[in-house]
Amino acid sequence: MNLSEYVKKRNGVPFGHPNSLRNNLQRSLGANNFSVFWSFWNPIFGYYLGKKIFRPLKRIFPAALCVVLTFVFCGLIHDLVTTLIRVKVSLFFAVWFLLMGIMVVISKQIKYNLSNQNWIVRAITNLSIIGICLLITISLNRVFKFY
Structure with a gap:
């Protein structure tokens, strides 16, 4: 699946469509669990993270660990931007995304469903x-000073 097909699958409209952002927010925020939320959130970034990080990791590690590692990698990308802007090393996003990755795995494991x-x-x-x-x-x- 290429990027355009992926975005259309996630947003329901083609790449660059005027309703793309609206659909993205409606679908992601209204997802029936936290794991599904992330499948809709930022489809362009998600496409590349899935293709370049998650899939290669999945050849080596269990899927749940790959999800968490992909989230940490995404956080590190955010931290790199913060570090470049502040000219001071930051790991804040890596930790935050680690926790969210763990919550994605938990939400898949417990299979909660808010569709009703x-x-x-x-x-x-x-x-x-x-x-x-x-x-x-x-x-x-406050305790460990990530940045």
Whole structure:
């Protein structure tokens, strides 16, 4: 599957379509669990992470570990940008994304499904998981100083 096909599959509209962002937000925030949220979020970045990081790792490691490692790698990319801007090493995003990757694996393992809930409940749940992971990262940062 190429990038254009992947984006259309995730957003329901072709790459560059005016409704692409709206569809992305509706589908990701309204996903029935946190794992599905990430399958819709940022399809362009997700395409390359899946193709260049997750799939090669999956040849060596179990899928759950590959998910977590892919999230950490994504966090490291965000940290690289932060480090370049601040001219100071940061690992904040790597830790935050590590926690979110763990939550993706947990959500797959426990197979919770909010599809019977309305969109706002699903959106609040998904955003809450992100927020909780962020708060834990901030708390850990106070102790370990990731940046």
